[in-house]
Amino acid sequence: MVRSVWFKIDFASHVPVYKQIKEKFKLLILTGELKPGDFVPSIRTLADDLKVNVNTVARAYRELAMEGVLEPVRGEGYIVRQLNEEGFIRSNIENFVDAVERCKEVGIGIERLMSLLKEIYGRRDDGSEREELGEEL
Amino acid sequence: MVRSVWFKIDFASHVPVYKQIKEKFKLLILTGELKPGDFVPSIRTLADDLKVNVNTVARAYRELAMEGVLEPVRGEGYIVRQLNEEGFIRSNIENFVDAVERCKEVGIGIERLMSLLKEIYGRRDDGSEREELGEEL
DNA sequence: GACTTTGTCATAGTGTACTATTACAGTGGT
DNA sequence: ACCACTGTAATAGTACACTATGACAAAGTC
Numbered sequence: 589m590v591r592s593v594w595f596k597i598d599f600a601s602h603v604p605v606y607k608q609i610k611e612k613f614k615l616l617i618l619t620g621e622l623k624p625g626d627f628v629p630s631i632r633t634l635a636d637d638l639k640v641n642v643n644t645v646a647r648a649y650r651e652l653a654m655e656g657v658l659e660p661v662r663g664e665g666y667i668v669r670q671l672n673e674e675g676f677i678r679s680n681i682e683n684f685v686d687a688v689e690r691c692k693e694v695g696i697g698i699e700r701l702m703s704l705l706k707e708i709y710g711r712r713d714d715g716s717e718r719e720e721l722g723e724e725l
Numbered sequence: 726m727v728r729s730v731w732f733k734i735d736f737a738s739h740v741p742v743y744k745q746i747k748e749k750f751k752l753l754i755l756t757g758e759l760k761p762g763d764f765v766p767s768i769r770t771l772a773d774d775l776k777v778n779v780n781t782v783a784r785a786y787r788e789l790a791m792e793g794v795l796e797p798v799r800g801e802g803y804i805v806r807q808l809n810e811e812g813f814i815r816s817n818i819e820n821f822v823d824a825v826e827r828c829k830e831v832g833i834g835i836e837r838l839m840s841l842l843k844e845i846y847g848r849r850d851d852g853s854e855r856e857e858l859g860e861e862l
Numbered sequence: 863g864a865c866t867t868t869g870t871c872a873t874a875g876t877g878t879a880c881t882a883t884t885a886c887a888g889t890g891g892t
Numbered sequence: 893a894c895c896a897c898t899g900t901a902a903t904a905g906t907a908c909a910c911t912a913t914g915a916c917a918a919a920g921t922c
Contacts, residue, residue: 602739604909618831630868641911646869663868663919680824680831684838687817687824688845694755694817698846701821705842708825709835741879767898778881783900800889800898 594621594629597638605640609648614657617671626668628658731758731766734775742777746785751794754808763805765795 595612597605616622628634631649635642649666652658658666691701732749734742753759765771768786772779786803789795795803828838 602741602744604739606909607739615830631870632868643912644910646871647909649869660869661919662870662917665868677831677833680828680833681837681841684824684828685841685845687821688842691817691821692846693752694814696814696817698842700818701842702839704818704822705825705835705838708822709829743879768900769898780882780901781880784879786899797899798889799900800887802898 593637597640605638606644606648606651609634609638609640609645610652613648613652614671614676617657617668618673618676622668624668624670627664628666628668630665730774734777742775743781743785743788746771746775746777746782747789750785750789751808751813754794754805755810755813759805761805761807764801765803765805767802 594616597608599605601608613622613628622628628649629637631642631645634640635645638645649658649660653660653666655672656669657671659669660666688701692698731753734745736742738745750759750765759765765786766774768779768782771777772782775782786795786797790797790803792809793806794808796806797803825838829835
């Protein structure tokens with residue numbers, strides 16, 4: 589509720605907007621920024637913030653509700669229920685594996701990926717030194 | 726020409742089919758399976774093999790031609806020109822970085838990614854021991 | 863009760879990806 | 893010349909994501 593601009597949508601992505609929204613909320617719950625019982629932004633306000641249509645947000649919430657992540661409360665909004673962390677983490681791992689396999693196919697050495705890995709995990713998350721990476725590429 | 730079933734399309738993916746085709750050909754060129762001067766499969770035969778429409782393959786080839794990767798030859802087909810390896814590798818690296826960052830956000834430890842990395846690079850590419858990975862996840 | 867905010871639902875229009883089908887034109891082999 | 897290939901192009905229909913808009917119902921506040 590309080591903070592409405594939790595994330596942004598990548599409109600250039602092939603990934604549908606409603607799916608991006610779903611993923612973002614799962615992440616917010618996993619990281620503890622949203623806890624069970626919390627209200628998520630109303631469909632209309634989130635739609636405004638993300639510059640997206642109401643129906644798109646509604647679809648994301650509806651599907652999250654079907655997955656048991658959110659719980660709809662008529663006239664009040666949606667509250668956080670619980671997340672299947674297991675599955676969410678797994679899908680991220682699978683994504684990582686895919687990325688690595690493609691890098692391997694393309695002939696990128698393991699050392700390069702290792703150093704990138706260390707670099708990413710080594711840096712603080714304050715948003716600084718995020719462009720430095722360019723040189724590493 | 727000889728071998729027509731070089732790859733398969735993931736119809737469940739959000740990534741458009743024509744983009745998947747483009748990526749696959751770039752990969753084939755990078756790995757040397759297709760060399761400059763080689764003919765790629767005709768639009769119709771590839772469309773048949775991939776169980777995809779002619780127009781979809783045509784679009785992929787057309788865009789690859791616009792990027793300078795392929796060269797159209799009226800009445801004969803498309804031949805491989807050259808690939809901007811630089812950019813192709815970079816896009817794969819970027820994809821890797823994104824995947825790692827998301828894993829980090831989700832709270833997955835660097836050790837886990839490291840061991841997955843080593844495992845993937847350690848295995849042979851004969852297609853065996855590809856399901857073993859499941860246990861690692 | 864009036865008002866505001868919530869979610870819900872229905873309608874309609876747009877753009878993109880993809881499909882199916884047809885037709886036409888250039889090239890090469892016979 | 894004929895035929896079998898190539899690519900090219902036009903048309904049309906389907907599915908999906910997304911948008912815009914308006915109307916309705918449930919809950920909270922005053």
